[in-house]
Amino acid sequence: MADSSAPNVPSWVDVGTPDLADATRFYTTLFGWAARVSPQPEAGGYTIFTKDEKVVAGAGPPFSEAQRPAWATYVTTDNAHDAARRVEAAGGTVLMPPFDVLDQGRMAVFTDPAGAPISVWQPIEMGGAELFNVPGALCWNELTTRDPEGAKAFYGAVFGWGVKDNAFGPVTYTEWLLNGRSVAGMMPMAGEQWPPDMPPHWMVYFAVNDCDATAARAAELGGTVSVAPTDIPQGRIAVLTDPQGAVFSVIRMAQT
CATH class of the missing domain: 3.10.180.10 (2,3-Dihydroxybiphenyl 1,2-Dioxygenase, domain 1)
Structure with missing residues (x-):
C-alpha cells in the first residue's frame, strides 16, 4: 500500500x-x-x-x-x-x-x-498511522463486495480512484490506483467460500514475520483461525478473528 x-x-x-x-x-x-x-x-x-x-x-x-x-x-x-x-x-x-x-x-x-x-x-492533530508495510503494521486494505462494478463507479467518484484488474484464475482482483500508485484492493465475493449472509466489508491486513506462528498464537490468545495460513502470489496469509469477533488478516510478504 x-x-x-x-x-x-x-x-x-x-x-x-x-x-x-x-x-x-x-x-x-x-x-x-x-x-x-x-x-x-x-x-x-x-x-x-x-x-x-x-x-x-x-x-x-x-x-x-x-x-x-x-x-x-x-x-x-x-x-x-x-x-x-x-x-x-x-x-x-x-x-x-x-x-x-x-x-x-x-x-x-x-x-x-x-x-x-x-x-x-x-x-488536525493526528494524521494517521506512522508505520506501514513492516511486521506489526498495516500493509493493505481490501474491499470485499458482490458488486465490483458498482464499487468501481462509487469509489472512483468519491476518492478519484482508478482501477487495475488482475486475473487470478476465475477471479478478477482489482487494485485501486491513485495517481498511478496502488493504494488498496478489491476482491469479488464470488464462489461457495463466501457465505450468503456475510456482508460486504473492508478487510485490514497486518504484516507479520511468520504467518503460521501468528495464527497459532492468535488461537492460544483466545482468537479463532477463520482461514488457515495459505500461500498466494503476494505471500502467505491467514484470516483471524479476535476474541470479541472482529476479523482481520495477516500476511508474510513474499520475498522479492
Whole structure:
C-alpha cells in the first residue's frame, strides 16, 4: 500500500470492540504493540497502539450497542463534509455525518451502495498511522463486495480512484490506483467460500514475520483461525478473528 497520509489514501484503522481491555491484551501480545489510553473521559477509553514508538492502529468502544465488533478502514480527506456530499451523490449512505474527534481531527462514516462501511479522516492533530508495510503494521486494505462494478463507479467518484484488474484464475482482483500508485484492493465475493449472509466489508491486513506462528498464537490468545495460513502470489496469509469477533488478516510478504 502507499505509506502516506495524503488525501484519498487509506491511512488509519481501528477496531470497534465491546471489551477494550481484552482486545488490548490480545493485540499487544499478538503483534508486540504498546498501548496508550486517552486520558480524556470523553474519549471513552480510546486506545492508540504503537510499534517501535510509532502509531500503527487504534481501538475504541462501539458507537452503538447494535454495532458488531469490526476493524474499520479510514481514508484521509481534505474535507469530510465534501466527502459526505460525494458519497451521497454517488449512491452511498452517510451513517455518521462529519464530527470533530476532540482536537485530533474530523471523521465521518459511510456505506457504499452495496453496504460496505468506510470512514474518512480529516486530520488536525493526528494524521494517521506512522508505520506501514513492516511486521506489526498495516500493509493493505481490501474491499470485499458482490458488486465490483458498482464499487468501481462509487469509489472512483468519491476518492478519484482508478482501477487495475488482475486475473487470478476465475477471479478478477482489482487494485485501486491513485495517481498511478496502488493504494488498496478489491476482491469479488464470488464462489461457495463466501457465505450468503456475510456482508460486504473492508478487510485490514497486518504484516507479520511468520504467518503460521501468528495464527497459532492468535488461537492460544483466545482468537479463532477463520482461514488457515495459505500461500498466494503476494505471500502467505491467514484470516483471524479476535476474541470479541472482529476479523482481520495477516500476511508474510513474499520475498522479492
